[in-house]
Amino acid sequence: MESIIENLQSLNVDILSLAKTGGILLLAVLIIGLLGRFIFGKKSVLSSSVSSAIGILFIYAITVILESTGAQLRFLVAPLPLASLEGTNLVLFSFQNAEYTQICSQLLSMVVLSFLVNLADGWLPKGKKLFSWLFFRCLTVVIGYALHLLVIWLFTSYLPDGIVIYAPTILLALLVLMLLTGALKLLVGAALTTINPLIAAFYTFFFANIVGKQITRAILTTALLAGLVMLLNYLGCGVISIATAALVAYIPFAILLILLWFIVTRWL
Secondary structure (H helix, E strand, O other), X not given: OHHHHHHHHHOOOOHHHHHHHHHHHHHHHHHHHHHXXXXXXOOOHHHHHHHHHHHHHHHHHHHHHHHHOOOOOHHHOOOOOOEEEEOOEEEEXXXXXXXXXXXXXXXXXXXXXXXHHHHHHHHOOOOOOHHXXXXXXXXXXXXXXXHHHHHHHHHHHHOOHHHHHHHHHHHHHHHHHHHHHHHOHHHHHHHHHHHOHHHHHHHHHHHHHHHHHHHHHHHHHHHHHHHHHHHHHHOOOOEEEOOHHHHHHOXXXXXXXXXXXXXXXXXX
């Protein structure tokens, strides 16, 4: 432990800031998970969103590790929403200093990533034992990371620059509109029932139960992570060291985060 601290000091890493960042992260996950349990009940949408948010944090960890390995695996590194890699630092996105189009672009990117992670988490079993749970959660992170790479490749390869520029605002508005439509599912379902019960059943199954819920979870996950980024920036933790010595120091936080993830998915 002393050698790790000495290495951090030699790299000019602020140990207090490091501990504060990890503490804020763990405390935020615990508080939001408990709020979801006591306000909305067990296995609520909020708890699912917290679980997906933790999974995305580990996707960030994978990206940082791949970046630190050098050029051999750097081709697997895709741009992450709400953060950027600059040398040996992970710089969090600043909402305060960004333009509207930049904010929309970052939020849309996070909504897409959250949607993919939620899909992977929904497809895979939860696991009844600790080791099976850990295996499937690791698989969730890997699948989410792979789908994110695929989406980034499709966007950069096939969308013209003009569409890419204006897509964030347009798609984010469409997602919000779909969320609002999903909130009116009872009214729409009742109206469809008067027309044709079969159409109402298809609407309820495909939109209200699958697409609507996944979009709701994705947007809520995005809101949680965006709020966390804003909180860290407000507290002066907007730049996180990803130097080798710092990565070693993060291991205890990663273990505690995994334990909190288990608590959120199993008991909250």
